[in-house]
Amino acid sequence: MKLILLIVLLAATAFVAGAYSKVPKSNNKIAENYLQELKRYPESKEVENVGEIFLQLFGDFKKGATEEIIRKTYADEFYFNDTFRVLNNIDELVPYMIETAAMVEITTVELLDTSFNGKDYYLRWVMEMKFDVKNKDIYSKSIGMTQLRFNENSKIIFHQDYWDSVDGFYQHLPYLGYFVRKVRNQL
Numbered sequence: 205m206k207l208i209l210l211i212v213l214l215a216a217t218a219f220v221a222g223a224y225s226k227v228p229k230s231n232n233k234i235a236e237n238y239l240q241e242l243k244r245y246p247e248s249k250e251v252e253n254v255g256e257i258f259l260q261l262f263g264d265f266k267k268g269a270t271e272e273i274i275r276k277t278y279a280d281e282f283y284f285n286d287t288f289r290v291l292n293n294i295d296e297l298v299p300y301m302i303e304t305a306a307m308v309e310i311t312t313v314e315l316l317d318t319s320f321n322g323k324d325y326y327l328r329w330v331m332e333m334k335f336d337v338k339n340k341d342i343y344s345k346s347i348g349m350t351q352l353r354f355n356e357n358s359k360i361i362f363h364q365d366y367w368d369s370v371d372g373f374y375q376h377l378p379y380l381g382y383f384v385r386k387v388r389n390q391l
Contacts, residue, residue, distance in 0.1 A: 237290065238364060241283035245362045247323040248353035254325050255315050257358065258350070261301075262313040262329075269305035274298050279359040286365045309341075310334040324362075325352040331367070 251257065261268040261277050275294060278284070284291045291297050305311070316328045326349055333344045348367025355361045 234285070234290065238283075238285065241362065245283060245353050248320075248325060248362070249356050249358070250320070251325070251354045251358045253358075254318050254320075254327065254352070254354075257360075258327055258352070259313065259315055262311075263315075265301075265311035265313070266305045266308060269301045271298050271302065274301050277360055278363075279355050279357070279361045282361045282363065284360075284363045286363070287367060308333055308335040323353070325354070326350070327352065 257277060261273050274297060278294055278297055280294050281292060282294075282297075284297060289300060291300060311331065311333045314330045314332075316330060318325060318327045320326075328349050329347070331344075331346050331348060333342075333346075335342050335344075346367055348365060351362070351364040351366070352360055353362035
């Protein structure tokens, strides 16, 4: 009887130790993709006019989101994540930006500051959006930051936005916004 109890106890200990010793795999594919792309585009080339490059497109997004400006700003291949979409080439980005700009009445970005750490540029900004959903005008003001890397031609090869898209966009949508606000207020 003691032998059976000892075997059961050892088996249970081995099971528990095995269950807790394994490192869980991430189920966040966006984070994993981001980390892979950081390796793919290891560092930015130095660019003198980062703010101007960024604001030419995003300062007044409705006006700046033209095929010419987008192609002038981004390389042919890159990593792009604006929290809504992840894209990797200019032929996907051009229609995405043009269609997005067409859906809003106003989207402006004010650049607060920029910094460069030798690998990445970080641009801190305030974005204002005005758009219409089901005949209701929505005004949103949000803060965020963009991480950029540039190639030797001063074109963007890495673009990662950090901003609260729930606060800046989703909470304002009819129906969905109600549930988003309710969940957020419960936290």
